Amino acid sequence: MKKERRWFGRSLMTLTLIFFYLPIVFMVVFSFNKSKSLTHFTGFSMRWYQTMLKSHGMMSSLYITIIVAILATLISTIIGTITAIGLSQSGKRMRAFITHVDDFPLMNPDIVTAIGLMLLFITLNVQKGFVTLLLAHIAFCIPYVILSVMPRIRALDPNLADAAMDLGATPFQAIVQVIVPEIMPGIISGALIAFTMSFDDFIISYFVTGGGVKNLSIMVYTMSKRVNPSVNAISTVVVVLITLILIGMNVLPMLRKKSASLEMRPHRKGPKIVVALLVVCALVFSLFGMHKMGDQPYAGQTLHLYLPGEYINDEVVSRFEDQTGASVVIDNFDSNEQMYIKVANGESYDLLIPSDYMIQRLIQEGYLQKLDQKALKQTFAQINPAILDLAYDPNNAYSVPYFWGSVGISYDKRKVSQADLEREGFNIFLDPKYKGDIYLYDSERDSLMMALKALGYSMNTENEQELNDAYHWLEACVKTMNPEIVTDEIIDNMAQARKALGLIYSGDGAYVSSENRNMGFFMPNEGTNIWTDAMVIPKNAKNVPLALEFMKFIIQEANAKDNSEYVGYTSPNEKVEEELSQTTFKGISAYTPRTGYAKDEVFGYNETARKIIATLWSRVKVVASNAE
Incomplete structure (x- = not known):
């Protein structure tokens, strides 16, 4: 019986142990993956560590995370310890x-x-x-201490x-030399918890930071929106750092104890503490002192960008900073x-990169300023005419295209025939032979667009009956086809051919096809969404010239x-699009919309239709959850 229990x-x-540590092992292994896939190991490579080290955003977030964690730990430990000692001498009430306030x-x-x-x-x-990030971390760390x-x-x-x-010590000496050594295990325990909570925090940090200041959790969240194995690399670095810290914390006390037995003399800790604080302060000052100064035209100035996550090459940003002398601060939106x-x-x-329909809304509501067309004349001359002067911004008075593409069907060539796609178009998502083998994209606009186009309607329709017809089309799809409704995980999943069909953006379709040549991309004959994300300048921008x-630089x-x-x-630069379609993305139709x-359309903004579409898509998701 005892053996069975054992x-x-x-x-x-x-x-x-397997449950806790296998994901970490998996992450470490795939940090050395040669390909971009997060689930299919294709060979050993240090590629993603090189990418990580070159990424200003990732290294900056790691730096900020460590600095904030150290400072928050030091300050909260001091305040928390003093508070605890003070409470021990306070009245019962x-x-x-204070204890109840601390627990709250x-x-x-x-x-x-x-x-x-x-x-x-x-x-x-x-x-x-x-500053707000640090203050918030100190605030939530103190109760743990x-x-x-x-x-x-x-x-x-x-x-x-x-x-x-009574023996002659001052109150300060009594606390520092008598009380603190006795409660040191509790102080160390509180400091470790504070450091861990600060290092790991996402939710509070996400709400209190700004100005491009991101800790590691926010950076990883941003990067997870698209396939980026550098997440594995930087996470592995963090695991290694924490492991070394834990080893040090366990080994150093033993070495100190051994050393103390050999040298029976007191150690002066004051200088060490002072040195440690000076190092931390130096790091903090260096954080704020990393401004490029020189004879560049915009030396010392700042450009504040607001764009989707993982939507710009860090090396290009660094190049812009080197050329202009300016600092680029990037915030991301979901x-x-x-x-x-x-x-x-x-x-x-200073600069936003929204989508076409949102640009139209921002123009209508007066949040954007017109561009200096004369200053951008050469820039517009390099852009593909097909994405200029569209309905959302006539004459491009407010916007410069940044990327463009389409919405189409990613499909497994081994399971889906070209003939079926040509014949059925978006209605292939209702074909029983693909039941349980399809992805729908969790986007109210694009999913309703698919249904409207499948029914032969305009995707910009305001007709409630047509919108309801589209709802019933999607309702039939989720009830009979057992689709999986996903977001950006569709990218890696389709690259691994886990489903036969998926609604996908062309850029993601290009990645899928480049990773797996068995995967194709199809734009249905009934038409689809041709979208453009463009650069605009808000009316309250602080640095319009920059x-x-x-x-001009990015084009x-x-x-x-x-x-x-x-x-x-797809690049808006016409020459670049032509070159890449014949080199990097050769044979990948998704890159060239x-x-x-x-029959292809560009989304326009209509508030009434937007509300109806949002409501209908919510109903579709309820039906889907009930059908599971």
């Missing part, structure tokens, strides 16, 4: 009150704390950035400090709607080429 316990422990942040959901801190900073008109130190203080003899002072809320609330950016300079041939190769979407096809 076997069960060991098996359970083994399974638990005061101690109970621990019990609060992080999202509540995050929103509260965000509103506090907004109310006090504190500009969000490094107090919670860790208090039990050690309760275990002390309450007369210990009095005894020390959706056009999120971007709109920030702009409407008055947040200032924003115009960036527009230049060499920069446009590097940017398009990195992101994978069709032009001049009468």
Whole structure:
């Protein structure tokens, strides 16, 4: 019986360890993957570590994470320890009150704390950035320190400090030389918890930071929106750093104990603490002192960009900084709607990169300023005429195209015939032979677009009956075809041919086809969405000349080429598009969207239709969840 229990316990422990550590092993292994795939190992390579080291964004986020964690740990440990010692000498009611106040942040959901801190900073008109991030981390770390130190203080003899002072110690000496050494295990425990909580935090950090200041959690979240194995590389570096810290924490005390037994003399810790603080301060000052100064035209100035995550090549950004002497601060948004809320609330950016329909809305509501057409004359001359002077921005008075593409069908050539695609178009998503083998993209606009086009309607229709018909088409799809509704995970999944069909953006389709030549891309004959993401300047932009300079720079041939190769979407620069379609993306039809096809459309903005579409898509997702 005992042997059976022992076997069960060991098996359970083994399974638990596998459950916790297998994902880490998986991540480390794939950080050395030769290809971009996150699930298919194709060979050993240091490619993603090189990419990580070259990425200013990733290295900056790692740097900020470490600095904030160290500072938050030091400050919260000092404040928390002093508070705990003070509470031990307070009255019963005061101690109970402070203890309950201290417990409140621990019990609060992080999202509540995050929103509260965000509103506090907004109310006090504190500009969000490094300082607000640090203050927030200190605030939520202090309760953990107090919670860790208090039990050690309760275990002390309450007369210990009095005894020390009776023997001639000052109150400060009694605390530092008598009390603190006795409660040191609790202090160390609290500091470790504080460091871990700060290093790992995402939710609170996401709400309180700004100005391009991102910790590692925010950076990884941004990168996870698209396939980027550098996430594995930087995560592996973090795992190695933490492992070394843990080893050091366990080995150093043993070495110190051994050294103390050999040298029976006191160690002066004061100088070490001072040196450590100086190093930290130097790092902090260097964080704010990394401005490029020189004789460049925009030396010392800042360009604040707001664009989707993983939508620009870091090397191109660095090149722009070197050429102009300016610093580029990048913030990312998850959706056009999120971007709109920030702009409407008055947040200032120098350059935005929204989609066509959102640009139309921003123009209608007066949030954008007209561009200096004379200054951009040569820039527009390099752009494919097919994406200029479109309905969302006639004469491109407000916008310069950044990337463009289409929405189509990614398909497995081994399962889906070209004849079926030609005959059925988007209606292939209702073909019973592909039941359970399709992806729908979790986008209300593009999913309704697919249904409307399949029914022969315009994707910009305002007719409620046509929109309801599209809803019923999607309802039939989710009820009968058992589709999987996904977002950006479709990219890697289709590259691995996990489904036969998937609705996908052309740039992502280009990546899928480049990773797996068995995967094709098809634009249905009934027409589809031809989209453009473009650069615009808000009315409250602080550095318009630098924003115009960036527009010109990013469209230049060499920069446009590097940017398009990195992101994978079609370049607006006509020469670059032609070159890459014959080199990097040769044989990949998704990279070159069709032009001049009468049934293809560009999304326009209509508030009434937008609300109806949002409601209908929500209903589709409810039907899908009930059908599972």
